[in-house]
Amino acid sequence: MNCLTIHRGLLLLLLSILVPLQMEANIIEVKATSGKSISGAIATAKDGDTIKVYPGIYKEANMVITKSLYILGIDHPVLDGELKHEIFTIAASDVIIEGFKIINTGRSSMEDKAAIKCLDANNIIIRNNILHHTFFGIHISNSSGIIIECNYLLTYGAHEYEHGNGIHLWKCTDAYLQGNVIEGHRDGIYFEFVTKSKIINNISRKNKRYGLHFMFSHDDEYYHNSFINNGAGVAVMYTTNVTMRYNKFEENWGSSSYGMLLKDIRDSHVEFNTFSSNTTGIYMEGTSRTLFHKNEFRENGYAVKLMASCDDNVFSKNNFKGNTFDISTNGKTILNTLEHNYWDKYQGYDRDRNGIGDVPYRPVSLFSMIVEQVPPAMILWRSFFVMILDRAEKSLPVVTPENLKDLSPKMKSYDLHS
Amino acid sequence: MYQLDTDTSKVILSLLSILLLIVPLISGVFTTIHFYNSYEFTELMLAQPLRRETVFLAQYIAVASSLCVAFVVGVGFPTLIYGVNSSSLTLLYTGLMLTLVFVSLAFLVAVLTRDKAKAIGVTLLVWFFFSLIYDAILLWVVYAFGEYPLDKTLLVLVSLNPVDLARILMILKLDISALMGYTGALYKDFFGNYSGMLFSTSILLVWILVPVWIALRVFKKKDI
Amino acid sequence: MISIRKVSKKFNKLHALREIDLDFEKGKVYALIGPNGSGKTTLIKSILGLVIPSGGDILVDGESIQKSWLYREKIGYMPQTGRYPDNLQIGQLFEMMKNIRSSNQSLDEELYNFFDFALLSNKRMHTLSGGTRQKVSAALAFLFNPPILILDEPTAGLDPLAVEILKEKILQQKKAGKLIIITSHIMSDLDDLATDLVYVYEGNIIYNDTIDTLKKSTNEQRLGKAIVHLMNQNSVQQ
Structure with missing residues (x-):
């Protein structure tokens, strides 16, 4: 359903380029039974032609596209790389690859072998493909105006080195990822130097390393994505002006696993997201x-781990429910605001019934700091002894940072599910 | 749905402290008091043509079952009404096991002592030890030997305390996200599966049966 | 009926019984007396199997009671203070005891009837006065018609009428050829009932003979006086 909502601006732009070409364009049909090959069709096609590929298994590989073509698979014809080859390499602008398995x-x-690779190209659409094992x-570098939508990428294998990334973008601008499902790769979505891009409605799950991994990717926006159970x-690192809204970060379990890891991020917005069971x-x-x-x-172990190197961040109107620890930190002076x-x-x-608690809330517990120092202490959690320790520290803070507190804690939770 | 979910876990959280603190306390003290309050009647029973085992075990079963029923009515039903899920069932299970463990320990204390005041004192001491002092020592161990790989040792140490064992079964349900971060993964692997359940159950059973068995041995030779 | 052979009992350093030899025969009523802490309770409890002797043996009808429990069928025991579970009803208590002693012997419900327990059968034990509880204990002791009766301070706390009923009952049982052992501090009661006297002092049997013999040897007509005599003699010996 999400796949039907297409980024209109880019599409119109592309159509305006492609439609005039198609007026005089040919349609070349490739059927497995007729003995024609896709690579043959690509070789004979002219700019603006459409190549229709009918169902069947095609053991064709290393197809380099140097013209503006619309390559359309009907009912997902299978392209088999036989564990040796790459399939498509796009080296021209205005190319659409759609409907293949x-x-x-x-x-x-060494070579980053990929199902669909794209180099130095603009205005590319990769749509509705199934990528299996x-x-x-999808590996794209140094390109702009990329639409990647409604692809389903699934791979498997036990070790991280056996995997590449699901959707890998390097040095791109104006990319648009929508409605993709990525599963079992090293990183689900990998961005490096990708700017002014939108990532919407994707699901990235069970990837070996990160569900989403981006660096130096400024001015990007992430909406309605789910990142579930990734290694x-x-x-997200070394980036300014990121907007992340309505995303879900769930079930990322492990000592170095994070719903979201933020490192050197500035001037960004993290709003309306759900972080649960991480x-x-x-x-x-x-x-x-x-x-x-x-x-x-x-229901996270730690809702937020706020290192002392963070400053001027504001946490406002968030719900903290059922977490083992709300906030932990490693320093004593905290220059962030909770409200x-x-x-x-x-x-x-x-007492004045304005919905705001009259005494401040201190979200850092003594025991969370103990666990930070000696992780095995975790097994004492919820013991009577630890409860007493925490109570004592709450009423008379000695170890925990005095100034990390919410002066206006809400009495009732916000309804954030609608 | 989620709203209800968090509510249930909140209810269970507040019940957890009751479970770990109050249940052992009540079970232990009630058992000791009962043992000494019915001392004369026990004496009369023993003057009847009955085996000592019979009298002892009848008494044990009576006390244990009434405390278990009390727990189910007082804690179990309210929890289950809030929602039957794995946490509430674990709560019920560990509560019953803890009740039995402390009934057994209190019986042992009662047969080993001669007067009521001393017996209650010792029972309180046992309770205090298992619910507070043991954990304090454990935390000290964790701190003092933090550089060494402690996981296996802690696993053993934790299994030696029935209250800790019950607590870990509960936090595996309630704080699984946090536990997965650290040694928790080990605990999840260990206790989280079928054989882990079996292991913890058998440890708790040992905690129930061994004190009863020793108490019975003592009771058979005890001068009433 | 009951033979006590070199029975000793030590509680830590305290010698409660020192190699006691004693025979209780049927058809007789034994008054077991002695000062507090002399060992008489220990002796009774040893016979009942409540206290396990450190040495010696006790035979009931020629059989050792060690590791045995069925012999207690033959004994009716009335404890000094009968305390029962608070919420138990009198009727339930009697039913329960009948259950425990599911013997074929005919029940002796005389005391049960005398004390009108049928009317009180719904009463809970904790509502009863100390005296009524004593009556319950007495009725239970006689209920199963046992050949041996051990009564620990049976008349303490009973009203005079009940005392008379109980005494009648004891005499009747004596005539029926039963062995009855009574401890009491009320000498007049013992005087009416007992045929023999066993005097225990610091774990030893100081005196064991018939009361008639005692009265003759001390030239006293009343048991109380005779015993005072005996005690004095004893302290002189010491």
Whole structure:
């Protein structure tokens, strides 16, 4: 359903380029039974032609596209790389690849073998393909105006080195990822130097390393994506002005697995997201001037690990529910603001009945700091002894940072599910 | 749906402290008091043509079952009404096991002592040890030997304390996300599966049966 | 009926019984007396199997009671203070005891009837006075018509009427050829009932003979006086 909502601006742009060409364009048909090959069709086609490929198994590989073509698979014809080859390499602008099932690409980390590769090209659409057991799925470098939508990428294998990334973009601008499902790769979505791009409605799950991994990718926007049960969660680093809204970060379990890892992020917005059942909801270091607003942190080990290197961040109107620890930190001076959040562990009162608790809430517990130092201590959690320790520390803070507190804790949780 | 979910776990959380603290306390003290309050009647029973085993075990079963029923009515039903899920069932299970463990320990204490005040004192001491002092020592061990790989040792140490064992079964349900981060993965692997359940159950059974068995041995030779 | 052979009992350093030899025969009523802490309770409890002797043996009808429990069928025991589970009803208590002693012997419900327990059968034990509980204990001791009766301070706390009923009952049982052992501090009661006297002092049997013999040897008509005599003699010996 998501696949039907197409990024209109880009599509219109592309259509305006392609439609005039198609007026005089030919349609070349390729059927497995007729003995014609796709590579033959590509060789004979002219700019603007459409190549229709009918169902069947095609053991054709290393097809380099140097013209503006619309290559359309009907009912997902299978392109088999026989575990040796790459399939498509796009080296021209205005290319559409749609409706194929691409399986068994070669694997080599020297060449980054991929099912669909794209180099120095503009205005490319990769749509509605199934990529099964590939090394890299879609690998794009130094391009702009890329639409990748409604592809399903699934691979398997036990070890990280056996995998490439699902959708890998390097040095691109104006990319648009929508409605893709990526499963079992090293990184689900990998961005490096990708700017002004939108990532919407994708599902990235069960990838070996990160569900989403981006660096130096400024001015990008992420909406309505789900990052579930990835080896190390999501990592976003060295970037300014990122907007992340309505995403889900779930079930990322492990000592170095994070719902979201933020490292050197500035001037960004993290809003309306759900972080649930992660070992750590958000781990952040070197992050500043970022707004965390109306996120739901539910049943995480740590909702937020806020390292002392973070400053000027604002956490406002978030829900913290059922987390083992709400916030932990490694320093004593904290220069971040907490306000109007709902904390289910808050035990204060609201005498003037304005919905705001009258005493501040301190989200850092002594025991979380002990566990930070000696992780095995975790097995003492919820013991009477630890409860007493925490109570004592709450009433008379000695170890925990005095100034990390929510002065206006909400009495009731926000309804963030609608 | 989610709203209800968090509510259930909140209910269970507040019940957990009752479970780990109050259940052993009540079970232990009630058993000791009962043993000494019915001492004369026990004496009369023993003057009847009955085996000592019969009298002892009848008494044990009576006390244990009434405390278990009390637990189910007081804690179990409210929890189950809130929602039957794996956490509430674990809560019920560990609560019953802890009740039995402390009934057994209290019986042992009662047969080993001669007067009520001393017996209650010792029972309180046992309770205090298992719910507070043991954990304090454990935390000290964790701190002192933090550089060494402690996981296996801790696993053993934790299994030696029935209260800790019950607690870990519960936090495996409630704090699984946090536990997965650290040694927790080990605990999840160990306790989380079928054989782990079997292991913890058998440890708890040992905690139930061994004190009863020793108490019975002592009781058979005890001068009433 | 009951033979006590070199029975000793030590509680830590305290010698409660020192190699006691004693025979209780049927058709007789034994008054077991002695000062507090002299060992008489220990002796009774040893016979009942409540206290396990450190040495010696006790035979009931020629059979050792060690590791045996069925011999207690033959004994009716009335404890000094009968305390029962608070919420148990009198009727339930009697039913329960009948269950435990499912012997074929005919029940002796005389005391049960005398004390009108049928009317009280719904009463819970904790609502009863100390005296009524004593009556319950007495009725239970006689209920199964046992050949041996051990009564520990049976008349303490009973009203005079009940005392008379109980005494009648004891005499009747004596005539029926039963062995009855009574401890009491009320000498007049013992005087009416007992045929023999066993005097225990610091774990030893100081005196064991018929009361008639005692009265003759001390030239006293009343048991109480005779015993005072005996005690004095004893302290002189010491």
